[in-house]
Amino acid sequence: xxxxxxxxxxxxxxxxxxxxxxxxxxxxxxxxxxxxxxxxxxxxxxxxxxxxxxxxxxxxxxxxxxxxxxxxxxxxxxxxxxxxxxxxxxxxxxxxxxxxxxxxxxxxxxxxxxxxxxxxxxxxxxxxxxxxxxxxxxxxxxxxxxxxxxxxxxxxxxx
Numbered sequence: 001x002x003x004x005x006x007x008x009x010x011x012x013x014x015x016x017x018x019x020x021x022x023x024x025x026x027x028x029x030x031x032x033x034x035x036x037x038x039x040x041x042x043x044x045x046x047x048x049x050x051x052x053x054x055x056x057x058x059x060x061x062x063x064x065x066x067x068x069x070x071x072x073x074x075x076x077x078x079x080x081x082x083x084x085x086x087x088x089x090x091x092x093x094x095x096x097x098x099x100x101x102x103x104x105x106x107x108x109x110x111x112x113x114x115x116x117x118x119x120x121x122x123x124x125x126x127x128x129x130x131x132x133x134x135x136x137x138x139x140x141x142x143x144x145x146x147x148x149x150x151x152x153x154x155x156x157x158x159x
Contacts (some may be wrong), residue, residue, distance in 0.1 A: 010034075030084035031077030033068045046072060046087075059107035066094065066104055067112050073134070082141045089149060090136030095127040098157055 032044035049065040069091035073083050094100055101123040104112075117124060135153050139146045 026079065028078045029080050030082070031072060031075065032084060033072050050090075060105045062094075062100065062103050063108040063112050066091075066100065066108075067115050069094065070115050073137070083137070085145075086138070087141050088134040088138035088141065089145065089152075092131040092138070093152075095131035095134065098124075101127045 028069065033046040034044065046068050049061060049068050052061045053065050064128075070086050073091060076082050078084075104127075105121060105123045116123070132153070135149050139149050
């Protein structure tokens with residue numbers, strides 16, 4: 001019995017010698033556009049802008065959301081190194097809305113417009129082309145999405 005107690009105490013001492021902080025083996029699977037701390041919680045820029053766009057849809061928020069989507073698609077991070085599921089489809093849908101191009105052209109800051117540098121300000125053509133590319137990317141990265149994306153693309157083409 002005494003040996004058992006000695007072994008238990010020795011095991012507890014050895015276990016307590018571990019690192020104070022847990023070792024982070026895995027990182028996030030996807031990049032969601034950076035993070036920001038608001039009211040003691042951390043949210044991604046995408047989460048914040050998507051929520052704001054849903055609640056109050058202003059031209060400035062729409063322009064910022066377009067740039068956040070572009071950042072997530074062009075600079076995929078996380079362990080998978082691809083945009084998060086659904087992001088390309090959401091982005092493509094936003095770009096297909098006819099008002100998005102004119103909203104961006106009229107309200108985007110110079111910094112936001114630099115995201116699409118070299119496009120000569122023809123955002124309607126750019127956004128229409130890019131929307132198709134985004135739907136294709138969504139189906140490429142997430143083949144299971146074809147069930148939803150293909151009919152949507154067909155409806156939009158027939159419009």
